[in-house]
Amino acid sequence: MSEIRVESLIKRYGDTTALDGVSLDFPEGSFTALLGPSGCGKTTMLRLIAGFEAPSEGRVFLGDALVADPKRQLPPEARNIGVVFQSYALWPHMDVAENVAYPLKARRVASAGIPARVAAVLDIVGLGGFAKRRIDELSGGQRQRVALARCLVAEAGVILFDEPLANLDMHLRAAMVDVFRDIHRRTGVTIVYVTHDQTEALALADRVVVMSKGRLLQAAPPQEIYRSPADVAVAGFVGRGNLISGNTVDHWDRTSIIDIAGHRLAARSRDKPAGTVKVLLRPEALRIAAEGLPATVLDSVYRGPVHEVRLALAEPGQHLLVDSTEALTVGQRVHVAVSDAWVVPGA
Ligand SMILES: Nc1ncnc2c1ncn2[C@@H]1O[C@H](COP(=O)(O)OP(=O)(O)OP(=O)(O)O)[C@@H](O)[C@H]1O
Secondary structure, eight states: OEEEEEEEEEEEETTEEEEEEEEEEEETTOEEEEEOSTTSSHHHHHHHHHTSSOOSEEEEEETTEEEEOSSOBOOGGGSOEEEEESSOOOOTTSBHHHHHHHHHHHTTOOGGGHHHHHHHHHHHTTOGGGTTOBGGGSOHHHHHHHHHHHHHHTTOSEEEEESTTTTSOHHHHHHHHHHHHHHHHHHOOEEEEEESOHHHHHHHOSEEEEEETTEEEEEEOHHHHHHSOSSHHHHHHSSSOEEEEEEEEEEETTEEEEEETTEEEEEEOSSOOOSEEEEEEOGGGEEEESSSEEEEEEEEEEETTEEEEEEEESSTTOEEEEEESSOOOTTOEEEEEESOOEEOTTO
8 A cells, every 4th residue: 555645746836837747656664755956846746745735636645545636635734744844843942852742732642641752752863862952052953853853753654854954064964864764764654855965865765756847757766766767857867977879789688789989888778779879877887998988088187086087989079977096198098998888768
């Protein structure tokens, strides 16, 4: 059974179509990241699932229950869904424990049981010793954990995150990514996580949904999104990569032989492409070697552990980024060995 299912969902705001016919299942216990450029409809999807907005067309199900169509909507508080925003929406005049206890008090849970439940979730989010701290005495990451604890205490079956780490610095973001992964493992709660940060999406989710202009481009596990993007838009949005034009010479099974400026290489392909295609070459699948695609060094920049080398292929206008352990000289002639390539569908 799917915890959440959206069917042919359309949301219009005046002339803007924020969601343009999206159908998607979010299985129980899954961790889905919604990824895409600004304005692609990620937040709108969350708001429709949470019940803050009504669909213009289509339906939303929680389990077997229809909770929203254009005519009727179950109110947010009746959906048992937790929401964590980038602005933490905490009560500044209450301490940490009072903030976390708030949903239980609002639901009139017997007060005797509340402190133990609050203490348990504060332990889960790593704030065991902070119960009596005031909110304004906490760091951004700690506030985010309080917001998370408040969702967990209510035992919501689903937690929606809207860019929860957007306000935090790089180190805190990395630490919070670990916290979210851990909490998902320990609680098994169904998570839908909106981000425009692809590294966050790839690291956290068991499935990444890439959206553009209100439509779904691809929904797949992170590795598949990265290695086998469904189209040029996904290939361009996720990860560093090179899109090179080539000609199909032959194919068998799910492998195609592609000719790039007189050099042939084997590439994974979804179907049986013909004629001119675009091939995705990730930098880590490329190596400067004795044999391979002939190229000329355009630029070599040291970026931490490796040199990022920009190369010109024999065919005019075709460039490649390659990671090299050694600096190369501009103008140097090299060859590039290719260990993995993907023919991008439809390009
Ligand atoms: N209340 C509203 N009234 C009018 N237009 C809206 C409203 N909410 C969203 N939109 C429009 O709908 C589209 C999708 O917005 P949405 O907030 O879902 O995008 P997003 O992918 O979450 O973007 P971001 O990453 O910038 O938050 C945008 O063009 C936005 O301007």
